[in-house]
Amino acid sequence: MAHGETFKYNYAIICRIPQTFQYKALRTKAGKPIDIDRARKEYDDLRDILKNCDVNVIELQEDENYPDCCFIEDCAVCIGGTALIARPGHTSRQGEVGEIRKVLKNDLKLNVEEIRNAKATLDGGDVLFTGKEIFVGIGKRTNDLGAAAVADFFPEYNVNSIAIGKCETLLHLKDVVNMAGRNIVAVGGGNDAETKEANYILTEMQSLAQYTYKILHLDNRAGVDMLYINGRLIHRTREEMGEKNYGVIDEKIPYTRHRVNLSELSKADGYISSMLLPIYKKKNQ
Ligand code: CIR
Numbered sequence: 001m002a003h004g005e006t007f008k009y010n011y012a013i014i015c016r017i018p019q020t021f022q023y024k025a026l027r028t029k030a031g032k033p034i035d036i037d038r039a040r041k042e043y044d045d046l047r048d049i050l051k052n053c054d055v056n057v058i059e060l061q062e063d064e065n066y067p068d069c070c071f072i073e074d075c076a077v078c079i080g081g082t083a084l085i086a087r088p089g090h091t092s093r094q095g096e097v098g099e100i101r102k103v104l105k106n107d108l109k110l111n112v113e114e115i116r117n118a119k120a121t122l123d124g125g126d127v128l129f130t131g132k133e134i135f136v137g138i139g140k141r142t143n144d145l146g147a148a149a150v151a152d153f154f155p156e157y158n159v160n161s162i163a164i165g166k167c168e169t170l171l172h173l174k175d176v177v178n179m180a181g182r183n184i185v186a187v188g189g190g191n192d193a194e195t196k197e198a199n200y201i202l203t204e205m206q207s208l209a210q211y212t213y214k215i216l217h218l219d220n221r222a223g224v225d226m227l228y229i230n231g232r233l234i235h236r237t238r239e240e241m242g243e244k245n246y247g248v249i250d251e252k253i254p255y256t257r258h259r260v261n262l263s264e265l266s267k268a269d270g271y272i273s274s275m276l277l278p279i280y281k282k283k284n285q
Helices: 036-051 091-107 144-153 192-208 238-252
Strands: 011-015 056-060 076-079 082-085 111-113 127-129 133-138 158-163 177-181 184-188 214-218 226-229 232-236 257-260 277-279
Touching: 011 036, 011 091, 036 056, 036 232, 036 257, 056 091, 076 091, 076 277, 082 091, 082 144, 091 111, 127 177, 133 144, 133 192, 144 158, 158 192, 177 192, 177 226, 184 192, 214 238, 232 238
Parallel strands: 011 056, 082 111, 133 158, 184 214, 232 257
Antiparallel strands: 011 277, 076 082, 127 133, 177 184, 226 232
Protein backbone atom coordinates (compact mmCIF):
# COMPACT_ATOMS: atom_id res chain seq x y z
CA MET A 1 0.00 0.00 0.00
CA ALA A 2 1.36 3.40 -0.88
CA HIS A 3 1.98 5.56 2.15
CA GLY A 4 -0.49 8.10 0.77
CA GLU A 5 -3.32 5.65 1.46
CA THR A 6 -2.33 5.14 5.06
CA PHE A 7 -5.10 5.67 7.60
CA LYS A 8 -7.63 5.65 4.81
CA TYR A 9 -10.17 2.99 5.64
CA ASN A 10 -13.41 2.00 3.99
CA TYR A 11 -14.70 -0.60 6.46
CA ALA A 12 -14.77 -0.95 10.22
CA ILE A 13 -15.85 -4.18 11.89
CA ILE A 14 -17.27 -3.89 15.38
CA CYS A 15 -18.88 -6.47 17.65
CA ARG A 16 -21.80 -5.98 20.03
CA ILE A 17 -21.36 -6.43 23.77
CA PRO A 18 -22.66 -9.71 25.23
CA GLN A 19 -24.48 -9.90 28.56
CA THR A 20 -21.58 -12.00 29.93
CA PHE A 21 -19.34 -8.94 29.58
CA GLN A 22 -20.76 -7.61 32.83
CA TYR A 23 -19.35 -10.29 35.12
CA LYS A 24 -16.95 -12.32 33.00
CA ALA A 25 -14.91 -9.83 30.98
CA LEU A 26 -11.21 -10.04 31.82
CA ARG A 27 -10.07 -7.19 34.05
CA THR A 28 -6.53 -6.35 35.15
CA LYS A 29 -7.93 -4.44 38.12
CA ALA A 30 -10.88 -5.59 40.12
CA GLY A 31 -12.69 -2.33 40.58
CA LYS A 32 -16.20 -1.01 40.56
CA PRO A 33 -18.75 -3.30 38.92
CA ILE A 34 -19.44 -2.81 35.23
CA ASP A 35 -22.76 -1.23 34.31
CA ILE A 36 -23.67 -3.13 31.16
CA ASP A 37 -26.22 -0.57 29.99
CA ARG A 38 -23.67 2.19 30.18
CA ALA A 39 -21.08 0.04 28.42
CA ARG A 40 -23.57 -0.62 25.62
CA LYS A 41 -24.35 3.07 25.37
CA GLU A 42 -20.63 3.80 24.98
CA TYR A 43 -20.44 1.18 22.25
CA ASP A 44 -23.49 2.68 20.48
CA ASP A 45 -21.93 6.15 20.65
CA LEU A 46 -18.69 4.89 19.13
CA ARG A 47 -20.59 3.07 16.39
CA ASP A 48 -22.45 6.30 15.57
CA ILE A 49 -19.21 8.24 15.41
CA LEU A 50 -17.71 5.65 13.06
CA LYS A 51 -20.71 6.01 10.78
CA ASN A 52 -19.63 9.64 10.37
CA CYS A 53 -16.06 8.72 9.52
CA ASP A 54 -16.57 7.57 5.92
CA VAL A 55 -16.44 3.87 6.67
CA ASN A 56 -18.96 1.11 6.11
CA VAL A 57 -19.60 -0.22 9.57
CA ILE A 58 -20.05 -3.99 9.81
CA GLU A 59 -21.61 -4.90 13.13
CA LEU A 60 -21.22 -8.48 14.37
CA GLN A 61 -23.67 -10.05 16.78
CA GLU A 62 -22.39 -10.57 20.29
CA ASP A 63 -21.39 -14.09 21.31
CA GLU A 64 -22.22 -14.92 24.94
CA ASN A 65 -19.44 -17.54 24.96
CA TYR A 66 -16.89 -14.79 24.55
CA PRO A 67 -17.34 -12.08 27.20
CA ASP A 68 -14.54 -9.96 25.66
CA CYS A 69 -15.69 -10.28 22.04
CA CYS A 70 -16.35 -6.53 21.71
CA PHE A 71 -12.56 -5.99 21.84
CA ILE A 72 -12.31 -7.11 18.26
CA GLU A 73 -8.99 -5.38 17.56
CA ASP A 74 -7.17 -8.23 19.26
CA CYS A 75 -8.41 -10.78 16.70
CA ALA A 76 -6.58 -9.63 13.58
CA VAL A 77 -3.97 -7.30 12.16
CA CYS A 78 -5.30 -5.67 8.99
CA ILE A 79 -2.97 -3.56 6.91
CA GLY A 80 -3.50 -2.72 3.26
CA GLY A 81 -5.74 -5.55 2.10
CA THR A 82 -3.99 -8.26 4.12
CA ALA A 83 -5.55 -9.59 7.31
CA LEU A 84 -3.41 -11.67 9.61
CA ILE A 85 -5.62 -13.66 11.97
CA ALA A 86 -4.25 -13.17 15.48
CA ARG A 87 -3.78 -15.82 18.13
CA PRO A 88 -5.00 -14.09 21.28
CA GLY A 89 -2.71 -14.48 24.24
CA HIS A 90 -5.49 -15.23 26.70
CA THR A 91 -6.98 -18.68 26.17
CA SER A 92 -10.53 -17.51 26.91
CA ARG A 93 -10.34 -15.28 23.83
CA GLN A 94 -8.80 -17.62 21.27
CA GLY A 95 -12.13 -18.79 19.85
CA GLU A 96 -13.18 -15.22 19.04
CA VAL A 97 -11.18 -15.29 15.84
CA GLY A 98 -13.46 -17.83 14.12
CA GLU A 99 -16.23 -15.36 13.33
CA ILE A 100 -13.78 -12.63 12.39
CA ARG A 101 -11.98 -14.94 9.96
CA LYS A 102 -15.30 -15.65 8.19
CA VAL A 103 -16.12 -11.99 7.76
CA LEU A 104 -12.64 -11.03 6.57
CA LYS A 105 -12.46 -13.94 4.14
CA ASN A 106 -15.99 -14.52 2.90
CA ASP A 107 -17.62 -11.11 3.15
CA LEU A 108 -14.71 -8.73 2.64
CA LYS A 109 -12.63 -11.11 0.53
CA LEU A 110 -9.37 -9.86 1.99
CA ASN A 111 -6.13 -11.74 1.66
CA VAL A 112 -6.44 -13.69 4.94
CA GLU A 113 -3.29 -15.16 6.44
CA GLU A 114 -2.89 -17.59 9.34
CA ILE A 115 -0.18 -18.01 11.94
CA ARG A 116 1.07 -21.58 11.61
CA ASN A 117 3.16 -21.87 14.77
CA ALA A 118 0.89 -23.09 17.56
CA LYS A 119 3.19 -21.54 20.17
CA ALA A 120 2.78 -18.05 18.80
CA THR A 121 0.53 -15.57 20.57
CA LEU A 122 -0.52 -12.24 19.12
CA ASP A 123 -3.09 -9.66 20.21
CA GLY A 124 -3.88 -6.85 17.77
CA GLY A 125 -3.64 -4.39 20.67
CA ASP A 126 0.11 -4.96 20.71
CA VAL A 127 0.55 -3.88 17.10
CA LEU A 128 1.03 -0.21 16.30
CA PHE A 129 1.11 0.67 12.61
CA THR A 130 2.52 4.15 12.09
CA GLY A 131 1.75 4.21 8.39
CA LYS A 132 5.41 3.63 7.59
CA GLU A 133 6.52 0.89 9.94
CA ILE A 134 5.14 -1.43 12.61
CA PHE A 135 5.89 -1.72 16.32
CA VAL A 136 4.97 -4.88 18.20
CA GLY A 137 4.89 -5.06 21.99
CA ILE A 138 6.12 -8.38 23.37
CA GLY A 139 4.61 -8.86 26.78
CA LYS A 140 1.61 -10.32 28.54
CA ARG A 141 -0.35 -11.21 25.40
CA THR A 142 2.07 -11.29 22.46
CA ASN A 143 5.26 -13.32 22.24
CA ASP A 144 8.29 -13.31 19.92
CA LEU A 145 6.68 -15.82 17.60
CA GLY A 146 3.63 -13.60 17.25
CA ALA A 147 5.84 -10.63 16.37
CA ALA A 148 7.74 -12.83 13.88
CA ALA A 149 4.43 -13.66 12.18
CA VAL A 150 3.71 -9.95 11.76
CA ALA A 151 7.13 -9.51 10.15
CA ASP A 152 6.53 -12.52 7.85
CA PHE A 153 3.15 -11.38 6.59
CA PHE A 154 3.86 -7.67 6.23
CA PRO A 155 7.32 -7.82 4.61
CA GLU A 156 6.93 -4.39 3.05
CA TYR A 157 7.24 -2.79 6.49
CA ASN A 158 10.01 -2.65 9.02
CA VAL A 159 8.71 -4.52 12.10
CA ASN A 160 10.22 -3.44 15.43
CA SER A 161 9.69 -5.47 18.58
CA ILE A 162 9.60 -3.78 21.96
CA ALA A 163 9.83 -5.84 25.16
CA ILE A 164 6.99 -4.67 27.38
CA GLY A 165 6.81 -7.73 29.65
CA LYS A 166 8.30 -5.80 32.57
CA CYS A 167 5.81 -2.96 32.19
CA GLU A 168 3.42 -4.00 34.91
CA THR A 169 0.83 -1.34 34.20
CA LEU A 170 0.47 -2.37 30.56
CA LEU A 171 -1.74 -5.04 29.06
CA HIS A 172 -1.00 -4.00 25.48
CA LEU A 173 1.47 -1.69 23.74
CA LYS A 174 -1.33 0.59 22.56
CA ASP A 175 -2.46 1.27 26.12
CA VAL A 176 0.30 3.84 26.13
CA VAL A 177 1.04 4.82 22.53
CA ASN A 178 -1.23 5.60 19.57
CA MET A 179 -1.16 7.52 16.32
CA ALA A 180 -2.69 10.98 16.65
CA GLY A 181 -2.28 11.79 12.97
CA ARG A 182 0.06 11.26 10.07
CA ASN A 183 3.56 11.09 11.64
CA ILE A 184 2.25 12.05 15.09
CA VAL A 185 2.73 9.57 17.90
CA ALA A 186 0.83 10.20 21.14
CA VAL A 187 2.40 8.84 24.32
CA GLY A 188 0.69 8.84 27.68
CA GLY A 189 2.14 8.67 31.16
CA GLY A 190 0.21 8.87 34.40
CA ASN A 191 1.34 7.94 37.89
CA ASP A 192 5.05 7.33 38.51
CA ALA A 193 5.05 3.74 37.26
CA GLU A 194 2.97 4.62 34.19
CA THR A 195 5.21 7.55 33.31
CA LYS A 196 8.34 5.45 33.70
CA GLU A 197 6.92 2.81 31.40
CA ALA A 198 5.75 5.37 28.84
CA ASN A 199 9.22 6.94 28.79
CA TYR A 200 10.84 3.55 28.36
CA ILE A 201 8.57 2.70 25.43
CA LEU A 202 9.11 6.04 23.76
CA THR A 203 12.89 5.68 24.09
CA GLU A 204 12.76 2.16 22.62
CA MET A 205 10.55 3.30 19.76
CA GLN A 206 12.80 6.20 18.94
CA SER A 207 15.90 4.04 18.94
CA LEU A 208 14.34 1.41 16.68
CA ALA A 209 12.31 3.65 14.35
CA GLN A 210 13.38 4.15 10.78
CA TYR A 211 11.32 7.34 10.55
CA THR A 212 10.97 10.42 12.69
CA TYR A 213 7.65 11.28 14.31
CA LYS A 214 6.31 14.28 16.15
CA ILE A 215 5.52 13.32 19.73
CA LEU A 216 2.38 14.38 21.54
CA HIS A 217 2.91 13.99 25.29
CA LEU A 218 -0.17 13.34 27.38
CA ASP A 219 -0.29 12.58 31.04
CA ASN A 220 -2.89 9.88 31.46
CA ARG A 221 -4.17 6.77 29.73
CA ALA A 222 -7.50 8.32 28.78
CA GLY A 223 -5.59 11.15 27.11
CA VAL A 224 -3.60 8.83 24.89
CA ASP A 225 -6.64 6.72 24.00
CA MET A 226 -7.27 7.82 20.44
CA LEU A 227 -7.77 6.59 16.91
CA TYR A 228 -6.79 8.41 13.73
CA ILE A 229 -9.10 7.37 10.91
CA ASN A 230 -9.77 8.98 7.52
CA GLY A 231 -8.27 12.29 8.55
CA ARG A 232 -10.23 12.51 11.81
CA LEU A 233 -9.29 11.86 15.38
CA ILE A 234 -11.58 10.00 17.77
CA HIS A 235 -10.58 10.57 21.38
CA ARG A 236 -11.95 10.47 24.92
CA THR A 237 -13.93 13.21 26.58
CA ARG A 238 -12.57 16.28 28.35
CA GLU A 239 -13.98 14.94 31.59
CA GLU A 240 -12.09 11.65 31.29
CA MET A 241 -8.69 12.99 30.19
CA GLY A 242 -8.68 16.24 32.17
CA GLU A 243 -8.18 19.88 31.16
CA LYS A 244 -4.46 19.69 30.59
CA ASN A 245 -4.58 16.85 28.06
CA TYR A 246 -7.64 18.29 26.41
CA GLY A 247 -5.78 21.58 26.00
CA VAL A 248 -2.81 19.81 24.36
CA ILE A 249 -5.10 18.09 21.87
CA ASP A 250 -6.99 21.33 21.20
CA GLU A 251 -3.74 23.10 20.46
CA LYS A 252 -2.01 20.44 18.37
CA ILE A 253 -4.76 18.76 16.39
CA PRO A 254 -6.27 20.96 13.69
CA TYR A 255 -8.49 18.34 12.02
CA THR A 256 -11.99 17.08 12.81
CA ARG A 257 -12.31 15.46 16.23
CA HIS A 258 -14.95 13.22 17.75
CA ARG A 259 -15.24 12.60 21.48
CA VAL A 260 -16.45 9.41 23.10
CA ASN A 261 -16.78 8.41 26.74
CA LEU A 262 -15.40 4.93 27.41
CA SER A 263 -15.33 4.84 31.18
CA GLU A 264 -17.32 1.61 31.57
CA LEU A 265 -15.51 -0.26 28.80
CA SER A 266 -12.20 0.88 30.23
CA LYS A 267 -12.99 -0.98 33.46
CA ALA A 268 -12.32 -4.10 31.39
CA ASP A 269 -9.17 -2.52 29.88
CA GLY A 270 -10.95 -1.39 26.73
CA TYR A 271 -9.66 1.46 24.60
CA ILE A 272 -11.11 3.12 21.50
CA SER A 273 -8.86 1.23 19.10
CA SER A 274 -9.69 -2.07 20.82
CA MET A 275 -13.34 -1.73 19.75
CA LEU A 276 -12.87 -2.01 15.98
CA LEU A 277 -10.95 -3.45 13.11
CA PRO A 278 -10.44 -0.66 10.58
CA ILE A 279 -9.93 -2.06 7.09
CA TYR A 280 -8.81 -0.73 3.76
CA LYS A 281 -10.14 -2.87 0.96
CA LYS A 282 -8.98 -2.02 -2.54
CA LYS A 283 -11.74 -1.54 -5.13
CA ASN A 284 -11.06 -4.68 -7.13
CA GLN A 285 -9.97 -6.87 -4.26
C1 CIR B 1 -8.83 -8.44 27.67
O1 CIR B 1 -8.27 -8.51 28.76
O2 CIR B 1 -8.46 -9.12 26.72
C2 CIR B 1 -9.98 -7.48 27.51
N1 CIR B 1 -10.69 -7.38 28.74
C3 CIR B 1 -9.50 -6.13 27.07
C4 CIR B 1 -8.84 -6.15 25.74
C5 CIR B 1 -8.52 -4.78 25.26
N2 CIR B 1 -7.83 -4.85 24.02
C6 CIR B 1 -7.05 -3.90 23.55
O3 CIR B 1 -6.84 -2.86 24.17
N3 CIR B 1 -6.52 -4.09 22.35
